[in-house]
Amino acid sequence: MATTEFSWDNSDNQSIVLEIKGDRLKLSDDVLINNIRWFIAFRWVLIAALIFFEVLMLLASDSLAQMGISEHQKWPIVIIVVLGFANIAYTYALDHFQSSKYHSPSINLWMQIIVDLICLSVVVHYIGSTSTPISFFYVLHIALACIFFSTRESLYVTILVCVMDTLVIVIENFLITQTSLSILMSSHFSLESISRDNAVLWMFFLDILFFVVWYVVSRLSLTVRAHERHLLDAYKQINQAQVEKDQYAVLMTHQLKSPLDAIRSKINLIKGGYCGEASAGVNEALDKIDNRAQSMSSLILDLLRLERLKDTCLNTAVFKSVDIQTILQKCIDKLTPVANSKHVVLNVSIDNFVCKVIPDQLEILLENIITNAIIYSHDNASIEITSEVNQLNRSASIIITDHGIGIENKDLPNIFNEYFYSPRAAMHNKASSGIGLSIVRIAAENNKLKIKVTSEPGAGTSFTIIFNQIEFSLEKKETQLVSLAKFNLS
Amino acid sequence: MTARIAHVDDDSDIREAVEQILRKNGYEVQSYVSMQDFIDSLQNDANRPDLAILDVMVESMDAGLTAYAQIHKRYPQIQTIFLTSLGDMIRPYFEDGSHEWVCIMEKPVEPVSLLATINDRLKRREK
Numbered sequence: 277m278a279t280t281e282f283s284w285d286n287s288d289n290q291s292i293v294l295e296i297k298g299d300r301l302k303l304s305d306d307v308l309i310n311n312i313r314w315f316i317a318f319r320w321v322l323i324a325a326l327i328f329f330e331v332l333m334l335l336a337s338d339s340l341a342q343m344g345i346s347e348h349q350k351w352p353i354v355i356i357v358v359l360g361f362a363n364i365a366y367t368y369a370l371d372h373f374q375s376s377k378y379h380s381p382s383i384n385l386w387m388q389i390i391v392d393l394i395c396l397s398v399v400v401h402y403i404g405s406t407s408t409p410i411s412f413f414y415v416l417h418i419a420l421a422c423i424f425f426s427t428r429e430s431l432y433v434t435i436l437v438c439v440m441d442t443l444v445i446v447i448e449n450f451l452i453t454q455t456s457l458s459i460l461m462s463s464h465f466s467l468e469s470i471s472r473d474n475a476v477l478w479m480f481f482l483d484i485l486f487f488v489v490w491y492v493v494s495r496l497s498l499t500v501r502a503h504e505r506h507l508l509d510a511y512k513q514i515n516q517a518q519v520e521k522d523q524y525a526v527l528m529t530h531q532l533k534s535p536l537d538a539i540r541s542k543i544n545l546i547k548g549g550y551c552g553e554a555s556a557g558v559n560e561a562l563d564k565i566d567n568r569a570q571s572m573s574s575l576i577l578d579l580l581r582l583e584r585l586k587d588t589c590l591n592t593a594v595f596k597s598v599d600i601q602t603i604l605q606k607c608i609d610k611l612t613p614v615a616n617s618k619h620v621v622l623n624v625s626i627d628n629f630v631c632k633v634i635p636d637q638l639e640i641l642l643e644n645i646i647t648n649a650i651i652y653s654h655d656n657a658s659i660e661i662t663s664e665v666n667q668l669n670r671s672a673s674i675i676i677t678d679h680g681i682g683i684e685n686k687d688l689p690n691i692f693n694e695y696f697y698s699p700r701a702a703m704h705n706k707a708s709s710g711i712g713l714s715i716v717r718i719a720a721e722n723n724k725l726k727i728k729v730t731s732e733p734g735a736g737t738s739f740t741i742i743f744n745q746i747e748f749s750l751e752k753k754e755t756q757l758v759s760l761a762k763f764n765l766s
Numbered sequence: 767m768t769a770r771i772a773h774v775d776d777d778s779d780i781r782e783a784v785e786q787i788l789r790k791n792g793y794e795v796q797s798y799v800s801m802q803d804f805i806d807s808l809q810n811d812a813n814r815p816d817l818a819i820l821d822v823m824v825e826s827m828d829a830g831l832t833a834y835a836q837i838h839k840r841y842p843q844i845q846t847i848f849l850t851s852l853g854d855m856i857r858p859y860f861e862d863g864s865h866e867w868v869c870i871m872e873k874p875v876e877p878v879s880l881l882a883t884i885n886d887r888l889k890r891r892e893k
Contacts, residue, residue, distance in 0.1 A: 523827060526852065530823050533851040533873075538779035540874035548877040550786050580855060636857075 278685040279730040282692060284721040308381035311424060312370060315388060319363050326356050351402050355395050362391045385424060389417055389433060397440045405444045406471075406478045414441060414482075415489050422493035430497075434490040438483045449475035518587045529580040536569045536576075543569075578711050582694075585637065585718040597747060598635050600674065601628040604661065607642045611650065619656045622646070626663035629672045630747040633723045641719035642674070644712045645739045649678035651705045652737070665746070672746045673728075679736040680704075688731060692717040769888055772807070772815040774798045774833075775849070776824045783875045784819065784849075791881055800825055801833035808841065815844060817887055822850040831859055845887040847871055849880075 330352055366384055373379045396413055403410045414437045421433035449472055543566045546554055554562070608622055615622055631638075649659045657679050665672040681704050683691060690696045694714040720727055724744070731737040771793050773784050781797045788795045796815065798804040801824055807813045818837065822830035834846055846869065850856055853872030860868050871883060 526855070527823075527827065529855075530851050534777060537851050537873035537875075538777055538783075541780055541783040544874055544876050545783050545786060548787070550790060550877065577853070577855065580852075584855075 277730060277732040277735075278683075278688050279728060280688045281726065281728045282717070282720070283726040284717065305375065305381050308385060308424060309370065312366065312381055312384055312388070315385075315420075316363050316366055319359055319388075319392075323356055323359050323363070326352055326359075330356070351398060355398060358391070359395060362388070382425075389421060390436070393417060393436060393440055397444050400441070401444050401448060405441070405448050406475050411441055411444075411482055414486065418486055418490050419493050422490060422497045427494045427498060430490060430494050434486055437486055441482055441486070442479055445475050445479045522584060522587060525580055525583045529576055533573055533576045536573050540566055540569050540573070575711075578715065581640065582711055582715050582718065585640070585715060585722065594634065595632050596635055597630050597632050598638070599628050599630050600663070600672075600743075601626060603635065603639055604642060604674070607639060607646055608661075610643065611646055614647065615650050615659075618650060618653065620650050620653050621658040622661065623658055624661045626661065626674065627665045627672075629663075629665055629743075631672070631743045632745065632747065633725075633743075634719075637719040637722055641716050641723070641725070641741070642676075644716045644719075645676050645741070648712060649676055649680070649737070649739075652701065653678045653680040670746050671742065671744050673740050673742045675738060675740045677736060677738040682733040682735055682737050683729070683731040684733050688729060691729065692727075768792060768794045769817065769884075770794045770796070770815040771817050771819065771884065772796050772798065772804055773819045773849075774801055774804045774824060774830070775819075775821040776800065777821075780821075780849075780873065780875060784880070787875065787877045787880060788884075793884075801829045805833060805836060808837070814841065816891060817845040817847065817884060819847045819849050819884075822848055822852065822856055828859065831856075843891065845891050847883060847887060849873060849875070 366388060369379055369384055370381075375381070393414070396417075400410050400413075405411055418430070418434050418437055421430040425433070543562050545551055546562060547559065547566075604624065604626065608624065612622070646659070646661070653659060659679075660675075660677045662675045662677075663672060664675065681700065684698070684700065687696075687698050687700075691698075692713050695710045696713070697710050716727070719725075720741070726742040726744075728740040728742065729737065730740070771788055773781065773788075773795060775781050775784070775797070776799055781799075785795050785797055796807070796813070798807065801820070804818070820830045820834060822828065824830055830848065830850070834848070837844055837846065848856065848868070848870045850870065851873045854870060856870060857868070869883065869887060871880065
């Protein structure tokens with residue numbers, strides 16, 4: 277007996293991060309929210325660093341003073357408190373307020389930038405606007421604004437930064453020293469005026485730097501967004517093409533199948549006695565014609581099914597929570613006539629569970645596997661459909677076992693290949709199109725399911741469909757205990 | 767009373783086959799080549815059928831579906847069966863594809879199952 281496990285990795289489609297609002301391109305709210313959370317986390321780190329610095333000051337103020345670092349002011353504590361409360365407020369607003377005119381991720385981000393700029397200005401003021409390079413930290417806010425806001429909004433941020441920086445420099449160099457000017461000696465006066473000239477120069481160059489940074493980063497950001505927009509357009513075009521392709525496939529299927537349907541309708545009329553009595557020989561010939569036409573019809577429909585499954589962009593491919601019993605019941609209802617025609621009994625005994633799948637596709641998958649089980653069974657045989665639910669790791673499997681012709685060991689790894697043809701199987705089922713299991717494969721791939729196949733030639737085959745991440749709702753558990761789904765259809 | 771059945775299909779062979787089966791089984795049948803012909807015929811109360819058998823792809827991709835939407839809205843008492851080459855493949859086109867409202871049969875025409883489905887639908891109408 278040979279067993280092979282099949283799993284197909286289907287990487288997730290990346291979601292599109294941009295949305296077009298009017299003619300301006302902005303980042304979608306989801307992306308903004310993710311980044312807002314990241315900023316908040318980053319700010320907590322900054323607050324922690326400030327607290328650490330303050331504690332260090334308290335514990336080792338003497339040794340630090342010896343190294344030339346002295347700290348007597350209370351501003352770091354105020355900054356810690358303000359940033360801390362602001363951070364809590366941003367998080368609360370993000371978690372508890374719906375997006376509205378007065379609260380949106382964009383407004384949240386604006387608030388963060390304004391509060392941060394005010395805090396930074398305080399820090400710059402106390403550390404030294406012209407004597408230290410601390411003012412360059414303003415550049416960070418400009419760059420972030422260019423990335424997350426539109427060009428116009430980021431320009432507002434840049435102007436705000438320039439105003440704040442100018443204010444800080446003016447207050448520090450012109451207003452605060454003014455009181456002391458009256459008592460300064462003339463020699464000091466000239467020194468003071470040099471430092472003022474330097475401050476004006478410093479202010480001028482800083483403001484120019486801010487605008488240059490804004491220009492360069494916003495240009496870059498525009499280029500990137502333009503590319504993203506092209507991608508979005510291309511994505512839309514692909515989607516549209518998929519829909520058109522599906523329509524074309526439907527049309528071709530219809531055109532190919534219609535003549536066969538007309539032929540088979542007439543055959544049915546003769547067989548039903550609507551065109552007078554036909555001889556046994558004629559009836560036999562008609563049966564053969566009908567069989568061949570039927571194989572061709574199902575091949576045509578299977579091709580359409582395969583095409584459709586490959587196009588996961590179609591609107592119908594949406595994951596939903598469904599209970600397995602309902603889907604299985606539907607398949608069995610549909611296949612009972614086929615089973616009856618071969619006198620095959622379907623024994624179903626499963627524990628119900630809920631799984632997140634594309635319902636139509638799971639139905640096609642189960643239908644194909646059960647159909648195969650029926651087709652490759654001998655007459656008057658039975659097929660067992662059972663389940664195994666593992667509550668611990670939240671996985672479950674549906675096992676479909678037949679006692680038919682089985683699959684040869686050398687064929688087993690290839691059964692899911694498109695148009696794989698096994699002469700032994702074809703001899704048993706002349707209507708085989710060779711794409712039934714390819715359909716199963718694509719459905720499994722789309723639904724992130726694994727399939728294990730165990731088979732012994734001449735003794736039968738067992739298909740195990742493995743579901744990961746199944747759900748149990750409380751009520752479902754109860755009904756499960758009460759009614760262990762057991763039905764026997766023949 | 768004889769039940770009146772309308773059948774719309776652009777394929778003459780299918781039209782003939784359905785007509786032959788239904789007439790032999792005592793139904794009154796009116797066949798139409800296009801959906802518009804059928805919808806126009808509904809203006810006249812005397813022409814209104816008890817049940818309509820519609821093809822889906824007549825003239826255009828979804829003529830049958832749009833006609834169905836119109837008929838179902840204006841004459842909800844008319845039962846409808848879709849008889850299409852594509853069978854269940856058209857079910858995704860229905861927003862609420864419940865079996866209660868949408869009855870889809872796959873071609874070819876098979877006398878026994880066609881008559882059984884018609885009987886079942888007509889019984890629903892009486893209810």
